[in-house]
Amino acid sequence: xxxxxxxxxxxxxxxxxxxxxxxxxxxxxxxxxxxxxxxxxxxxxxxxxxxxxxxxxxxxxxxxxxxxxxxxxxxxxxxxxxxxxxxxxxxxxxxxxxxxxxxxxxxxxxxxxxxxxxxxxxxxxxxxxxxxxxxxxxxxxxxxxxxxxxxxxxxxxxxxxxxxxxxxxxxxxxxxxxxxxxxxxxxxxxxxxxxxxxxxxxxxxxxxxxxxxxxxxxxxxxxxxxxxxxxxxxxxxxxxxxxxxxxxxxxxxxxxxxxxxxxxxxxxxxxxxxxxxxxxxxxxxxxxxxxxxxxxxxxxxxxxxxxxxxxxxxxxxxxxxxxxxxxxxxxxxxxxxxxxxxxxxxxxxxxxxxxxxxxxxxxxxxxxxxxxxxxxxxxxxxxxxxxxxxxxxxxxxxxxxxxxxxxxxxxxxxxxxxxxxxxxxxxxxxxxxxxxxxxxxx
Numbered sequence: 001x002x003x004x005x006x007x008x009x010x011x012x013x014x015x016x017x018x019x020x021x022x023x024x025x026x027x028x029x030x031x032x033x034x035x036x037x038x039x040x041x042x043x044x045x046x047x048x049x050x051x052x053x054x055x056x057x058x059x060x061x062x063x064x065x066x067x068x069x070x071x072x073x074x075x076x077x078x079x080x081x082x083x084x085x086x087x088x089x090x091x092x093x094x095x096x097x098x099x100x101x102x103x104x105x106x107x108x109x110x111x112x113x114x115x116x117x118x119x120x121x122x123x124x125x126x127x128x129x130x131x132x133x134x135x136x137x138x139x140x141x142x143x144x145x146x147x148x149x150x151x152x153x154x155x156x157x158x159x160x161x162x163x164x165x166x167x168x169x170x171x172x173x174x175x176x177x178x179x180x181x182x183x184x185x186x187x188x189x190x191x192x193x194x195x196x197x198x199x200x201x202x203x204x205x206x207x208x209x210x211x212x213x214x215x216x217x218x219x220x221x222x223x224x225x226x227x228x229x230x231x232x233x234x235x236x237x238x239x240x241x242x243x244x245x246x247x248x249x250x251x252x253x254x255x256x257x258x259x260x261x262x263x264x265x266x267x268x269x270x271x272x273x274x275x276x277x278x279x280x281x282x283x284x285x286x287x288x289x290x291x292x293x294x295x296x297x298x299x300x301x302x303x304x305x306x307x308x309x310x311x312x313x314x315x316x317x318x319x320x321x322x323x324x325x326x327x328x329x330x331x332x333x334x335x336x337x338x339x340x341x342x343x344x345x346x347x348x349x350x351x352x353x354x355x356x357x358x359x360x361x362x363x364x365x366x367x368x369x370x371x372x373x374x375x376x377x378x379x380x381x382x383x384x385x386x387x388x389x390x391x392x393x394x395x396x397x398x399x400x401x402x403x404x405x406x407x408x409x410x411x412x413x414x415x416x417x418x419x420x421x422x423x424x425x426x427x428x429x430x431x432x433x434x435x436x437x438x439x440x441x442x
Contacts, residue, residue: 007182009178009179009182010179010181010182010183010185012179013145013178013179013182013183014145014146014149014179014182017145017146017179018121018146021118021119021120021121021146022120024118024120025120025122043098043101043115046114046115046117047115047116047117047118047123048117048118048123049117049123049124049126049127051112051114051127051130051131052112052113052114054111054112054113055092055111055112055113055114055131056112056130058090058092058111058112058131059090060090060132060133060134061089061090061091061092061111061112061131061132061133061134062082062089062090062091062092062133062134062135062137062430063092063093063094063131063133063134063135063136063137063151064078064079064091064092064093064094064110064137064139065093065094065095065116065136065137065138065139065142065147066093066094066095066096066100066104066139066140066142067095067096067097067100067139067140067142068095068096068097068099068100069097069099069100069103069319069320070218070344070345071100071139071140071162072093072095072100072103072104072107072108073103073107074139074162074216074217074218074220075093075104075108075139075217076107076108077217077220077418077419078161078217078220078419078422078423079091079108079109079110080419081419081420081422081423082423082426084423085423085427086427086430089134089430090111090112091108091110091111091112092110092111092112092113092114092131092133093108093110093112093113093114094113094114094115094116095113095115095116096115096116096142098115099280099319101113101114101115102319103319103320106320107320116144116147117147119144119145119146119147120146121146121150124146124147124150125150128150128151128154129154132154133151133154133156134156134430135156135157135158135159135426135429135430136148136151136156136157136158136159137158137159137160137161137426138158138159138160138161139160139161139162139217140160140162140163140164141160141163141164141165141169143180143183143184145179145183148183148186148187149183149186152186157188157189157429157432158186158187158188159187159188159189159190159191159425159426159429160187160189160190160191160192161191161214161217161422161425161426162191162193162215162216162217162218162418162422163190163191163192163193163197163201164192164193164194164197164216164364165192165197165200165201165204166200166342166363166364166366167196167200167363168342168363169200170200170203170204173204174203174204177204177205180204180205181204181205181206182205184201184204184205184206184207185205185206185207187206187207187210188210188429189210189212189425189426189429190206190210190211190212191212191213191214191422191425191426192211192212192213192214193213193214193215193216193367194213194215194367195213196367197213198211198212198213212425214418214421214422214425215415215418215421216347216367216368216415216418217418217419217422218345218347218348218368219347219368219411219412219415219416219418220415220416220417220418220419220422235300235316235321235324235325235328236305236306236307237272237274237307237314237325237328238272238306238307238309238328239328241270241271241272242264242268242270242271242272242330242395243271243272243273243274243325243328243329243330244261244264244271244272244273244274244329244330244331244332244333244391244394245273245274245276245325245326245328245329245331245332245333245349245354246273246274246275246276246332246333246335247276247322247325247326247332247333247334247335247344247348247349248276248277248278248322248334248335248336248344248345249275249276249277249278249286249335249336250278250335250336250338250339250341251282251339252338252339253333253335253336253338253339253359254275254277254286254289254290255289255384256338256383256384256387257273257275257333257384257387258273258275258289258290258293258295258313259384259388260333260384260385260387260388260391261273261312261313261388261391262388263388263391263392264388264391264392264395265312267392267395267396268395270309271312271395272307272311272312272313272314273312273313273314274313274314274316274325274329275290275313275314275315275316276316276322276325277315277316277317278335278336278344280317280319283299283301283315283317286315286317287299287315287317290313290315295312295313296308296310296311296312296313297311297312297313297314297315298311298313298314298315299315299317300314300315300316300317300318300321301317301318322348323348323351323352326348326349326351326352326354327352327354329349329352329354330354330355330391330394330395330398330401331354331355331356331357331390331391331394331401332349332354332355332356332357333357333358333381333387333391334346334348334349334356334357334358336361337358337359337360337361337362338359338360338361338383339361340361341361341364342361342362342363342364342365343358343359343361343362343363343364343365343366343369344365345365345368346358346362346365346368346369346372346378347365347368347372347411347412349408350372350377350378350405350408350409350411350412351409351412352405352409353402353405353406353408353409354405354408355377355378355379355394355400355401355404355405355408356372356377356378356379356404356408357378357379357380357381357387357390357391358378358380358381359380359381359382360380360382362380368411371411372407372408372411375407375408375410375411376403376404376407377404377405377406377407377408377409377410377411378404378408
């Protein structure tokens with residue numbers, strides 16, 4: 001296909017995309033009063049282009065974007081590195097989810113935080129003109145065509161960091177290849193997690209000369225902060241009882257870990273199971289599931305400072321405290337790995353030198369999962385019986401649990417320079433764009 005033909009197809013794609021945005025605006029405008037009364041109306045003004053006061057008037061800020069909590073937290077080491085090199089650089093963070101926004105405000109120390117505006121041309125253009133970003137950096141693989149186009153048209157470079165592209169996504173992306181290649185062509189830099197991710201990105205049309213492989217920022221998270229805090233420092237989990245954690249669980253996984261824990265209670269009745277559901281909307285559902293089994297339980301949101309000796313299950317129905325449970329754990333099961341989710345962050349417990357277990361579906365975190373398995377820091381389990389067998393091993397042999405935890409931690413430490421290498425890849429673009437650039441559209 002010739003270059004002029006490529007441009008025509010990209011132009012047509014954007015015309016169709018903009019037309020969809022206009023239709024959505026018309027329908028959404030009529031429904032806006034009703035929408036404001038629902039939970040989906042939370043933050044709607046920011047999604048429609050209102051820029052919070054703290055994000056306005058900054059001198060050519062760096063704009064970092066992340067989808068939700070996991071990606072926001074992975075920004076921490078990158079922001080530390082960028083602050084080290086450029087302490088006066090203003091940083092703005094946007095997120096797709098409301099929980100991600102809250103986490104960004106609490107954890108990142110950014111100069112401004114906002115929800116990502118809807119990817120509609122007139123909304124995005126207004127936000128870009130108000131922010132006047134020096135550069136846009138997208139964490140992992142959030143492809144927003146209008147955002148990318150408007151930032152690039154303003155004269156600011158666009159980069160993807162900690163980028164990943166699963167094998168399952170290739171088919172979908174290839175169907176949009178006639179349009180997607182033009183969108184990807186507006187990026188100045190892609191910093192990918194693995195060689196496989198880089199190859200997949202090239203296959204869907206990204207310019208090969210702009211792709212680098214550095215690693216996952218989730219590897220780098222917390223490795224520069226020194227040793228983990230003392231066991232249960234904030235949650236006050238018991239130090240004299242075996243503790244097992246089920247992290248970021250999805251529907252069906254709570255029942256599985258409760259079945260596995262039953263085998264542990266038969267061996268050691270003092271065992272404590274901590275369950276942290278992935279989504280707040282499911283907290284009550286999980287509590288009902290535990291109660292229906294007649295187990296002694298507590299909810300973190302209602303408990304006192306210490307867990308009662310009789311408690312068998314501790315439901316972590318709060319946000320931002322999961323990492324506080326890991327130092328107390330003998331073993332951790334990472335959820336989202338037994339169904340069609342593709343796996344949540346298997347590295348979080350490894351940071352705290354905990355033995356990790358996960359299910360068969362880790363396609364979204366395959367590189368990290370395979371690295372942990374190869375090092376002997378993790379076990380893949382197929383079902384409740386497999387998890388019960390693994391946790392029973394760790395219950396019977398604390399030294400084995402410690403060895404596996406250290407092996408998992410070593411995997412993370414080997415990748416601790418990812419944030420530094422990512423920052424080094426970004427700095428030339430930041431330095432090159434220190435001067436104001438006029439936008440190339442009216």
